[in-house]
Amino acid sequence: MPLPPFESSAIDAYPAKSDWDAVSTELFDTVLAEWELSEPEMLDAGEGGVVARVTRPDGLRAVLKVGFPHIEAVWEAAVLDALPDDLAPAVYRVDPWRWATLMESIEPGVPLVRAGLPFDHSLEIAGGLHRRLTACPVPYTDVDRLDDQLTYFLRRALVSLDVHAEAARRHGVPSDRVRDALREGLDLTSARTGTALIHGDFNPGNLISSGDDWRIIDIKPLVGDPAFDLQPLVRDLADRISRDDADLLRRGVVVAARAMGCDPVRAARWARVRAALNVSWCLDDLDAAQAVVEARHLACWDRVAEGLSSAA
Ligand SMILES: Nc1ncnc2c1ncn2[C@@H]1O[C@H](COP(=O)(O)OP(=O)(O)O)[C@@H](O)[C@H]1O
Ligand SMILES: [Mg+2]
Incomplete structure (x- = not known):
């Protein structure tokens, strides 16, 4: 039942x-x-x-x-x-x-992020799992559409960016860059691309080992564009090697997108949007120091997205 x-x-x-x-x-x-x-x-x-x-x-x-x-x-x-x-x-x-x-x-249940596997290999494991997930039928018609849920969060973030404008300016958080990425999010959601079952929090702590295989946990299910799921995967695996390294993130996007079967340019555009939301949530939490860290990270994703779209 x-x-x-x-x-x-x-x-x-x-x-x-x-x-x-x-x-x-x-x-x-x-x-x-x-x-x-x-x-x-x-x-x-x-x-x-x-x-x-x-x-x-x-x-x-x-x-x-x-x-x-x-x-x-x-x-x-x-x-x-x-x-x-x-x-x-x-x-x-x-x-x-x-x-x-x-x-x-799930035994032994070691999260992929702590499995100590090479970067590319980890991305390929995750990509294979993601393909299997997005091939599953959406089991309930009431599962939220990514576009609807995100439009709500993006509109709220744009308002809260105005509310926190003064704090952002004082701490050197680049509001224009954040606003630009949030608006790109509204462009992406208005296109209403994709009808797949996606994970919603596809970070490598939510992929755990089961003998020779892997399992997905902690799903925050949505229906939408599979490319949305790529950012936390690449971010957390790249972080283990070097922080805010645009070349590494770019390589991660290319390898993961190939393994997941999604468009790397769209994945990088979604990554900017998610990074911008993180900045805005830090400002909401009155955590300016973390907002600065997240803004630096957003700047890297901007470079990755620019590089990939001009190469496309
Ligand atoms: N079914 C499971 N089998 C084995 N370990 C699990 C299982 N579910 C969760 N875990 C472990 O617990 C951790 C936290 O669970 P998770 O559902 O991801 O919670 P959170 O929402 O707090 O991230 C996971 O990273 C994993 O190590
Ligand atoms: Mg988790």
Whole structure:
């Protein structure tokens, strides 16, 4: 039977991440007790929730994720469940109100970003997984379109850039460059390209090893242009070698786009947009120092996009 999405009303219950952080341990312990899970062994989760390996009553090891309720994650468990088991972990149980998922424990589960593999090889592994993902049918008609979701975020970011104009100027964050990339995002979304199931957060921490193969986790499913997914993959793998190195990013885009079967120029254009959104979110968080770091990164993506489009 198809799984329901996570209950959206939980998003309203926790207006800020700090509200949810304050109750996350209690939520996690409640699910643990209710589902009779034991021996929790915490895994290294990011901002997305509390994640642990646990033991089910029948003795099987599994992974419990209690996620922070936010709009991009509403379909996470339902879509993971709909994907083939050789592509994503099997889902055993879901609590849509508490945003809790009990799923197959992938072993050894080493994230691609920490696997120590060569840059190009890592990109090829990821590209192969991405091709398999985007070839899957979209399992639910209600999954958000990338274009709709992003248009909303881009419009908000353009407004907030004006709100933070003075702080940006004081700290040397180049608002014009950011605005230009956000507007390019509106161009890309208005073209409404692509109808594939895409990952939404295709960073190499969300690709984990399973014996000789790899699995996708932590999906923030969207329907849209596969080239959108490339930026976090290339950024995080390139970061392991050298930070803000436009030549390395450019090579990463070419290799990853070939492996994913998408257009490198579009991928680089999306990368600029995503980098600009990161700058704007840092300004929203009043973190000017990080906004400067993200703006430097955006400047690199600008160079990559320029270089690739003039070579095309
Ligand atoms: N099914 C799983 N099997 C094995 N390890 C997992 C599984 N799900 C998550 N993990 C581990 O937990 C980490 C955090 O999980 P993730 O779903 O990516 O949370 P976040 O949203 O916080 O990034 C992953 O990077 C991975 O190391
Ligand atoms: Mg993750």
